[in-house]
Amino acid sequence: MLPTEARPYQEINNAFRWNIPEYYNIGVDVCDKWAETDPGRLALIHVAADGSNRRYSFGEIKESSDRLANLFQSCGAQIGDRIGILLPQAPETAMAHVAAYKIGAIAIPLFALFGAEALEYRLHNSGTRVVVTNAAGAAKLAGIRDRLPELKTILTIDGTFDGTVDLYLALKQASSDLTPVKTKAEDPAVIIYTSGTTGQPKGALHAHRVLLGHLPGVELSHNLFPLEGDLLWTPADWAWIGGLLDVFLPAWHHGVPLVAHRFEKFTGEAAFQLLQDYGVRNTFLPPTALKMMRTVTEPEKRWRYQLRSVASGGESLGTELLDWGRKTFGLTINEFYGQTECNMTVSSCAAIMDCKPGAIGRAAIGHTLAIVDAQGQVQPPGSDGNIAVQRPDPVMFLQYWNNPQATQDKFVGDWLLTGDTGCMDDEGYIRFVGRDDDVITSAGYRIGPGEIEDNILQHPAVKMVAVIGSPDAQRTEIVVAIVVLKEGVTGDDQLKREIQEHVKVRLAAHEYPREIFFVDELPMTTTGKVIRRELRARVSEWRSQPLRA
Numbered sequence: 001m002l003p004t005e006a007r008p009y010q011e012i013n014n015a016f017r018w019n020i021p022e023y024y025n026i027g028v029d030v031c032d033k034w035a036e037t038d039p040g041r042l043a044l045i046h047v048a049a050d051g052s053n054r055r056y057s058f059g060e061i062k063e064s065s066d067r068l069a070n071l072f073q074s075c076g077a078q079i080g081d082r083i084g085i086l087l088p089q090a091p092e093t094a095m096a097h098v099a100a101y102k103i104g105a106i107a108i109p110l111f112a113l114f115g116a117e118a119l120e121y122r123l124h125n126s127g128t129r130v131v132v133t134n135a136a137g138a139a140k141l142a143g144i145r146d147r148l149p150e151l152k153t154i155l156t157i158d159g160t161f162d163g164t165v166d167l168y169l170a171l172k173q174a175s176s177d178l179t180p181v182k183t184k185a186e187d188p189a190v191i192i193y194t195s196g197t198t199g200q201p202k203g204a205l206h207a208h209r210v211l212l213g214h215l216p217g218v219e220l221s222h223n224l225f226p227l228e229g230d231l232l233w234t235p236a237d238w239a240w241i242g243g244l245l246d247v248f249l250p251a252w253h254h255g256v257p258l259v260a261h262r263f264e265k266f267t268g269e270a271a272f273q274l275l276q277d278y279g280v281r282n283t284f285l286p287p288t289a290l291k292m293m294r295t296v297t298e299p300e301k302r303w304r305y306q307l308r309s310v311a312s313g314g315e316s317l318g319t320e321l322l323d324w325g326r327k328t329f330g331l332t333i334n335e336f337y338g339q340t341e342c343n344m345t346v347s348s349c350a351a352i353m354d355c356k357p358g359a360i361g362r363a364a365i366g367h368t369l370a371i372v373d374a375q376g377q378v379q380p381p382g383s384d385g386n387i388a389v390q391r392p393d394p395v396m397f398l399q400y401w402n403n404p405q406a407t408q409d410k411f412v413g414d415w416l417l418t419g420d421t422g423c424m425d426d427e428g429y430i431r432f433v434g435r436d437d438d439v440i441t442s443a444g445y446r447i448g449p450g451e452i453e454d455n456i457l458q459h460p461a462v463k464m465v466a467v468i469g470s471p472d473a474q475r476t477e478i479v480v481a482i483v484v485l486k487e488g489v490t491g492d493d494q495l496k497r498e499i500q501e502h503v504k505v506r507l508a509a510h511e512y513p514r515e516i517f518f519v520d521e522l523p524m525t526t527t528g529k530v531i532r533r534e535l536r537a538r539v540s541e542w543r544s545q546p547l548r549a
Helices: 009-015 026-037 058-074 091-102 116-126 135-142 167-173 210-221 241-253 268-277 287-294 319-329 404-409 449-457 493-506 532-543
Strands: 042-047 053-057 082-086 106-110 130-133 153-156 188-193 203-207 258-260 282-284 309-313 334-339 342-347 369-372 385-390 415-424 430-435 440-442 445-447 462-472 476-485 515-518
Touching (some): 026 058, 026 210, 053 058, 058 091, 082 091, 091 106, 091 241, 106 116, 116 135, 130 135, 135 153, 153 167, 188 241, 210 309, 210 334, 210 342, 241 309, 241 342, 268 287, 287 319, 319 449, 342 385, 369 415, 440 476, 449 462, 449 476, 449 493, 462 532, 476 493, 493 515
Parallel strands (some): 042 258, 082 106, 082 130, 130 153, 282 309, 309 334, 476 515
Antiparallel strands (some): 042 053, 188 203, 369 385, 385 415, 415 430, 440 445, 462 476
């Protein structure tokens, strides 16, 4: 744990040493240690879809998770077996994770909005034995179950359906007496599938130590978390590494309560209301959520919220969103960076370091990063290259599930290559340029989309934007902007020229978008990242239409 009083970054980093025990279990750490010393301690506030809420103590979570762990074992789940968790943010989601870890099983978080094809791939690839879900999930599984020979039991939280077991009826018969498996820190705990922006998703297998590896980055991004009175919420689903290991599990490691609520349809107004109603002090808001909240008029005058920290990661924010955050929240949004295989390795922290425009932060305490070339050679300050993380590192994945070649390809020597392009200055601040395949090569210039997107987002007519490169015979590629306009704004040639001039004047002539298309929405992954390859695939169709794609 980092110190909770502000000290210079370099002083903290120099004094830090990892303390990873030989034996360590996530479930015991995030639940049982609190339940045994303070069973009434608040763990969770679950806000249901109808607005009602229920509070859960760590003692209640322990009893429920112990019963569920015994139920898993009665279903045949053994050490190393995979247990799928197909639920939104809910008490049962938390209980299932804790129970799976305590019996030495491997949790498979599954996004509740996945379709049947996405579920079939992940469940078949992982060989999942048991799934905990709800009625909606059971309906999806019913159509694919005959193609999942290793799936033996489906437990449903809201009744019994054909081929399923009523979880709550079964829990009444299950014992609450459990001795957790004594797992090693290196033992596998969870498989999180990549969002699959290119090719089939890969299952990143993580050890129990992954939670300990996340802590410095989480503590930095929430301004030396935890402090007295902290309370965490995120709209990010717990099925993804951002919700699970940046929020849910670190909060409970520190005994900090969570608000659990995921909107069926996220709106900025609803988010501000929740922040006010539950006194949220700390929140992880992905860039897409921030951009939607940014469209709300004068929220600081309409709601009374008192945030201590706002963290964001997934895409670079840019100056426009950071300035809006200072005005709206009265604080600097801390950016962090990572990926499913090696998360929370870069962070900013307004409490102990300056915020540099265009930089996403410095290496999170305890992690070693560099900018390297394709051969793994460290590049000098200011040079573009691959953002890389040095192994060994406790946050780093063990391997891709059943994919040794992909695992091998992820490394050059002792450097894990993120596949993202960036540069580092002489103080260690890292600027994110873009995915390797997102960087635009135009007339000899290498152009990252982030800065252009940030600039266009400052135009008063623009709600959201994505920038890509499109093939061009003369320039290799040209810059193309795909724009979602604010309500009531009509896209026309005059507005296109305004946006182009906006970029020319504020950035550079070679970076302005030579083509602009107005769309109703951008294609997104389930984690809220723009699917640029899909935009590139559609560009020829867009070019055939004068105004709207």
